Amino acid sequence: MMDTLLTKKDFTIVDTSSLVDKVEASLVQLLQERKLKVGDAIPKEIELGETLGVSRTVIREALSRLRMMGLIETKKKKGAVITSPDLFGIMGKSMNPHILSQETLKEIFEIRLVLEIGMADLLFRRITLEDIEELKAIVSNEPPATQYHLFNIEHEIAFHGKLYEITGNETMKKFQKMLLPVFDYVHNSGLLKKQPLLKTFLSHKGLVDILENGSPEAFRNGMRDHLENHFARLFE
Amino acid sequence: MMDTLLTKKDFTIVDTSSLVDKVEASLVQLLQERKLKVGDAIPKEIELGETLGVSRTVIREALSRLRMMGLIETKKKKGAVITSPDLFGIMGKSMNPHILSQETLKEIFEIRLVLEIGMADLLFRRITLEDIEELKAIVSNEPPATQYHLFNIEHEIAFHGKLYEITGNETMKKFQKMLLPVFDYVHNSGLLKKQPLLKTFLSHKGLVDILENGSPEAFRNGMRDHLENHFARLFE
DNA sequence: GATTTGTATTATGTATGACATAATAAAGGT
DNA sequence: ACCTTTATTATGTCATACATAATACAAATC
Known part of the structure; x- marks a missing residue:
């Protein structure tokens, strides 16, 4: 042959x-x-x-x-x-953490961090006094931050979800809503390294202070600090 | 009755x-x-x-x-x-600027800005010397910034696309690729107010300098400045 | 005996015809 | 004119038949 x-x-x-x-x-x-x-x-x-x-x-x-x-x-x-x-309505159906590859899950998690740091200008442009009051109410109900808190998912969602709402960007809000099950999954599964240091960084309350009295620039840095634990887990 | x-x-x-x-x-x-x-x-x-x-x-x-x-x-x-x-592969089919509502188009445009400001940490974490060289090559080919440039779309895509690539986040990169026709459309259509002042802000070259010698924080502020024209158009 | 080749089987892919259902238009009655 | 009834039309669902491709297994070839 x-x-x-x-x-x-x-x-x-x-x-x-x-x-x-x-x-x-x-x-x-x-x-x-x-x-x-x-x-x-x-x-x-x-x-x-x-x-x-x-x-x-x-x-x-x-x-x-x-x-x-x-x-x-x-x-x-x-x-x-x-x-x-509805751009994201469709995508929600295929947003199944069990099926998505680990790599994709990690990337989606990264995107969340990127969005929340980058949204500062939208927040300052559109936030109202009522919004600030609502944020204050949310943080006031917050359980005290303990050193080894496996942080309260409910409060996380309430606070960060409110931020997305303040941006006034419905598309982004839908995106966040769609990603919630992914976050849940990523947190629970051992996908990311176990919480490495769990130092408490800038708190939700600190972020609200910035929103009330600070600048977009200050908020970006503050949010970056607030998310440090997540970054640390992503970057090993 | x-x-x-x-x-x-x-x-x-x-x-x-x-x-x-x-x-x-x-x-x-x-x-x-x-x-x-x-x-x-x-x-x-x-x-x-x-x-x-x-x-x-x-x-x-x-x-x-x-x-x-x-x-x-x-x-x-x-x-x-x-x-x-493939999360975004599907969405690409419905990403039709002619059909999406003006409000949605505007929101998508906003998300782009948010992503590019917020991606700083990913960039600094993953950028290589080769990447920097490539960015320098891109900006060196750039036409001189004229006061009334209707800026060169090709170069915009080359430069900003490279940034998405550097993040190493494939999901985000797909997202960006999918959004390209929308940006094109938003720029050309009179959807946003005409370019208001067209001052030249921090250039691509300036951003590369920051990537080479600066910090994530500096990059965020630099990118925010670089995108000022876009923000101004969004916020009327 | 191992590799190739043919063949049967099986599940999806496509086509067709039939009827149900809902929305609209037309006709009819008062 | 207004309301009701009827006819029409296009989608929704079902049933059946056959084409096609992938697989498994048997047969043939060396």
């Missing part, structure tokens, strides 16, 4: 994607290129099937995906119309 | 979701609750149809959605196995 030493490069890669995949891509492209606005209707399933030369089954599966992504909404008799999708 | 003054609260909300929606939710829940690991197989379509009491058509549409989300992969004869999803 001749050893022809053929390599992958010698072949033209065959397209292994299914018809549904192609139709889906075709439809998404349709939405992207034609400047279709929200509310515009798209052709009926049967018409699509005829123009694309596939059965209604395939069309329906592809449309089902678009529907799940929130790109379209369908009503009987009326057909399908384009809608403004 | 009696005006009974009935309100929504008086009715039990009818479930308007389709069978496919329910099956999809049921399957997602299955993946979440059972601690199914990557690689585990799920029942065959026909079995699922029998246990859930629906036709194979419905099962297939639901599975098609999971497949699109990257939660499962299916192969003929073998069936479906659980996979680790």
